[in-house]
Amino acid sequence: MDASNRPFWERKSLEEMSEREWESLCDGCGRCCLHKFEDDTSGDIYFTDVACQYLDEETCSCPHYDDRQKYVPDCLSITPNWEEKFNWLPSTCAYRLLYEGKSLYDWHPLISGNKQSVHLAGISVRGRTYRDNEIKEDQLFEHIIHWVE
Ligand code: SF4
Numbered sequence: 001m002d003a004s005n006r007p008f009w010e011r012k013s014l015e016e017m018s019e020r021e022w023e024s025l026c027d028g029c030g031r032c033c034l035h036k037f038e039d040d041t042s043g044d045i046y047f048t049d050v051a052c053q054y055l056d057e058e059t060c061s062c063p064h065y066d067d068r069q070k071y072v073p074d075c076l077s078i079t080p081n082w083e084e085k086f087n088w089l090p091s092t093c094a095y096r097l098l099y100e101g102k103s104l105y106d107w108h109p110l111i112s113g114n115k116q117s118v119h120l121a122g123i124s125v126r127g128r129t130y131r132d133n134e135i136k137e138d139q140l141f142e143h144i145i146h147w148v149e
């Protein structure tokens with residue numbers, strides 16, 4: 001394929017993408033809205049099945065996306081120059097995959113052309129989470145999962 005015919009995520013760096021292209025990279029999995037632990041020594045990240053209380057459990061999207069830090073002050077804002085923090089994102093996340101020089105998966109909506117494919121492939125958190133306002137902080141550790149890495 002002629003290089004200029006390749007899709008934008010294959011021919012542009014993260015920094016070169018327009019805002020619309022950048023936003024379209026999000027597959028809508030909701031995984032980044034899960035609480036997680038970071039091992040201080042190794043830097044390893046452990047995800048839990050406890051999601052932010054604001055996450056829409058059906059669509060796995062944020063109803064307050066544009067002003068989300070008003071609701072959750074430490075909610076992530078992913079930027080192209082995020083560097084080492086990309087490992088806070090799940091290994092399936094498009095931003096992390098591209099940052100690491102990897103390809104998007106076939107189930108990514110940009111490839112499948114279907115926003116539901118992230119759910120159909122079992123990648124999204126739909127139907128698999130607890131809300132953080134229902135879980136006591138000292139119980140979080142018991143909610144570590146292995147289906148998100
Ligand atoms: S993990 Fe990545 S792809 Fe999934 S919802 Fe979060 S930002 Fe989007």
Ligand code: SF4
Pocket residue numbers: 032033052053054055056061062063064065068069071072075076
């Ligand atoms: S505020 Fe929205 S984007 Fe941030 S963690 Fe909660 S649901 Fe996710």
